């Protein structure tokens with residue numbers, strides 16, 4: 542069953558010089574979670590922020606769930622570091638971990654919710670054996686590495702497939718979508734079965750965070 546909708550703005554498009562204020566501002570504007578994109582210039586061609594910055598947000602007073610999206614290789618040491626730094630949910634790409642089952646267990650042992658992230662063309666078969674250990678499945682609708690890219694249309698169908706898999710499992714697993722999510726396509730994504738929406742440039746690039754988030758919720762329709 543689909544869970545209530547969550548909007549998780551990606552801080553990748555925030556003003557990094559004012560990250561604490563910007564994060565609080567999107568939460569005050571109605572966002573539910575904080576999407577924290579971690580890039581290592583190895584698994585993806587960009588370099589962003591690490592556990593110290595996650596902890597700095599907690600120390601600044603951010604209490605909302607922090608949704609850590611690891612685009613790094615190797616994965617496991619950073620799972621531990623992020624769990625200690627205040628992460629609530631940790632997701633990683635199966636291509637980046639040699640032992641996916643072990644990494645999923647590690648995330649849960651550290652007290653966080655666990656998820657797998659699938660790139661646009663990554664097949665769904667990894668889910669067959671991992672589904673019992675998942676709290677979230679994150680589908681990438683752009684190639685990871687940068688904000689502000691265009692939504693890849695075929696991922697819409699992939700959302701429908703994963704929704705059917707989650708429903709068949711009868712488990713409480715969130716279906717998150719990340720990349721090129723805007724006010725214009727979020728309604729279709731919700732209809733296809735997504736319940737958790739990452740959006741970076743469409744929120745932080747808008748003049749009015751509250752109006753954009755409200756318009757997104759209106760399009761989602763719950």
Ligand code: DX5
Nearest residue numbers: 551685686688689721741742
């Ligand atoms: C891309 C990141 C995304 C990105 C989304 O690698 O995982 O979270 O920040 O940004 P927009 O919403 O601008 O596509």
Ligand code: ZN
Nearest residue numbers: 578610719739
């Ligand atoms: Zn992301």
